[in-house]
Amino acid sequence: MRPLKIILLTSAFNGLTQRAWLELRQAGHSPSVVLFTNENSVCEQIENSGADLVICPFLKDRVPQALWSNPERPVVIIHPGIVGDRGASALDWAITQEMTRWGVTALQAVEEMDAGPVWASCEFNLPPGLRKSELYNGRVSDAAIICIREVLEKFVDGFTPVALDYRDAKVRGRLQPNMKQADRSFAWHDCARFIKRCIDAADGQPGVLASLAGGQFYVYDAHLDSRSGRPGEIIAVHDDAVLVATGDHSVWIGTLRRKPQPGEETFKQPARHLLIDQLADVPTLDWSIARQPFSAEAYQPIRYRESGKVGELTFEFYNGAMSTEQCQRLLEALRLAKSRDTQVLLIKGGRSSFSNGVHLNVIQAAQDPGAEAWANIQAIDDVCAELLSARQWVVSGVTGNAGAGGVMLALAADIVFARADIVLNPHYKSMGLYGSEYWTYSLPRAVGPAMAEQLTQACLPVSALQALQLGMVQEIGPRCPDEFALWLLQRANAVVHDPVYAAVRERKARVDHVLVGQCRERELAEMRDDLLHDRNQFAEKCRSFVYKRKVCGTPVRLVADWARSVEVVS
Incomplete structure (x- = not known):
């Protein structure tokens, strides 16, 4: 395959974008990054770069018309959903609806978001219990790289992407609305597994808004526990997490973000830190390795076991x-x-x-x-x-x-x-x-x-x-x-x-x-x-x-020599 000049247009140089950048370099191509700042700047950077192809591994903004309407230089979106799936909450819905199979689709950017013709797709089994970040950094990332490889091969061969046809029985995905807090909501009277699934589906961003200890918080980092109490009550603390009783059992909540007041910004913090003033009468449970080296507790941020001559410490x-x-x-x-x-x-x-x-x-x-x-x-x-x-x-x-x-x-x-x-x-x-x-x-x-x-x-x-x-x-x-865990041991x-x-x-x-x-x-x-x-x-x-400030330009270290006309920041 001939070497290609490829722009990675992305909202952030996140894990998937980094992996794509490394993959392209290893394959002999020359990737250059453009971080999405504003429409005019992005268009000018890419139009002046001389790129053969634009790939968007992680793009939260709409592709400007000036870019997607150029037939000589396709703009390919890497969408974390099966063929036909559309919308910004693809993984959120997949986890919430307990889909057993999911995938990634590479599709050409057109005026309507996620509605363009398909370049490639890759499906995978979706086991229960994964949080969104684990799914994204694992199976979605793997499938995305497979799709990117296929896109490059097809681009060099002069492939014409296939129009999306919802009449085709093999097209199982559909347009999904952006998930709102009302779609994510739960009551502490619900069962623990349902609550955990709601939180898993919102992991990373945006979290699930819930009432806790007299306040409103976005909750993250949930883990099941068998203890029980009055639903919604904090019944224990361990390390940085609080244990909240549910309708049947309980869930550990490790991370919270306080709901901001108008004009205020808040960010994630360990749950115990944010609730410290409400925890004076809540029992603290200690199964640290120093006290219980081989604890059987389900929730252990730090755990230890021995196998043969090996002591295995997991954090x-x-x-x-x-x-x-x-x-x-x-x-x-x-x-x-x-x-x-x-x-x-x-x-x-x-x-x-x-x-x-x-x-x-x-x-x-x-x-x-x-x-x-x-x-x-x-x-x-x-x-x-x-x-x-x-x-x-x-x-x-x-x-x-x-x-x-x-x-x-x-x-x-x-x-x-x-x-x-x-x-x-x-x-x-x-x-x-x-x-x-x-x-x-x-x-x-x-x-x-x-x-x-x-x-x-x-x-x-x-x-x-x-x-x-x-x-x-x-x-x-x-x-x-x-x-890997078995191989490692x-x-x-x-x-x-x-x-x-x-x-x-x-x-x-x-x-x-x-x-x-x-x-x-x-x-x-x-x-x-x-x-x-x-x-x-x-x-x-x-x-x-911490406050997720948007960048003002692309760092110069991420810009290839051939794309030096791109606006960069030091």
């Missing part, structure tokens, strides 16, 4: 963000795991993400954000220090996408195993930070000083395959989360005697702990200026991230 924090308190809980769990009679310590993330480092929302909500950020950085540093000093072999299982300190947390292990097709962002600079988590030790150890400098300065995503080639990752496992049990890792064994034996400590000191000296003196506008960048 699953919402959106991969790790607050000061979460890091402190993980630190306690690590110390318990290190005290056990095991040869391998396997740390792994949840099904949807691994880690994205410090918790920017908790930092923004603090009375003194700079001080909270400073505490958060030192707490996550402490976690990394425990990994670097473990007597056991430490294996990181990177279960999902990771960014900034989350990547460096994984690299603090002796061996890193990654799930196929994840995306890593091993940099801090775009957030106005020098970086910590011992990155000046762990990253050069993995890829060499020159490449470490390049990765942290370029601020670009890295695919699992690239990470393997660079030395950040030692092996890549299956894409399916369940298959098997590989962790085998590494101790695997001759492939003899060099790692020698490296572990001669760790220079003085150098490790010096790296931390130097990093914290730099971070002190970033966090406490705000030398690189971290405070404003944190606010923009």
Whole structure:
């Protein structure tokens, strides 16, 4: 296939867009990103770029007529729905209606949204119990990449997309209205599974508006529990989550966003943080690993088990963000795991993400954000220090996408195993930070000083395959989360005697702990200026991230040389 100049027109450089960008580059094409700012600017950028094709992997705005009406340069929308499905709430309806099969469709942009002729489609089974973000970052993302590959092949072959025909029995999708809060609503008297499904369908955005503890909140991050009480009453607290009684059992709610007053902006925070004044008489339940290493509780943000010679520590924090308190809980769990009679310590993330480092929302909500950020950085540093000093072999299982300190947390292990097709962002600079988590030790150890400098300065995503080639990752496992979990445990049990890792064994034996400590000191000296003196506008960048501010242009690092006429921002 001849190399193509491809514009990725997107509302944000999100996980799917990053994966598409990496996929296109790996296939020999030259992708360039245009972030949707305003119609005139977007049209001017793309018209002047000389692109062969425009692909929209994540676009919340309507494609301007000046773009979709050009027959020489198709604009292809990647829609997260089966053929015939239309509307902005495709995944929300699929989860709500308990569809057993769903898909992704690549269709040409026309005047009517999602009504254009079809370039490609890919269907998949939709198991129950998935939250929207897990579905989007997993099966939808996989299907979208398959569709993009097919679009490129067909474009080069001169394919004419097929008009959508609702008379065709194979076209099962239909126009769906944008889901409103009335469509998502539940009563706490409803059964717990129904409530969880409502919340799962609104995961990420917009959440489900509900009454709780005398206030109105958008709720997220639901987990089933068997306890019961008076429906709507908060009956327990564990870590950052509150347990709310339902009509039959109960659900843990991990994250809330207060309903804003007119003219006000609010953002997601851990549920306990927002409700702290209403929880004085609510019992706190503690099944931390330090108290109960092998708890049978259904809801465990941090959990531990042992298999053969491996101690497996799983941490699953919402959106991969790790607050000061979460890091402190993980630190306690690590110390318990290190005290056990095991040869391998396997740390792994949840099904949807691994880690994205410090918790920017908790930092923004603090009375003194700079001080909270400073505490958060030192707490996550402490976690990394425990990994670097473990007597056991430490294996990181990177279960999902990771960014900034989350990547460096994984690299603090002796061996890193990654799930196929994840995306890593091993940099801090775009957030106005020098970086910590011992990155000046762990990253050069993995890829060499020159490449470490390049990765942290370029601020670009890295695919699992690239990470393997660079030395950040030692092996890549299956894409399916369940298959990866089994594979990971098997590989962790085998590494101790695997001759492939003899060099790692020698490296572990001669760790220079003085150098490790010096790296931390130097990093914290730099971070002190970033966090406490705000030398690189971290405070404003944190606010923009938390409040989801729209970008004013496309960062220059995402613009290919051939598209340099595109309006960019530094």
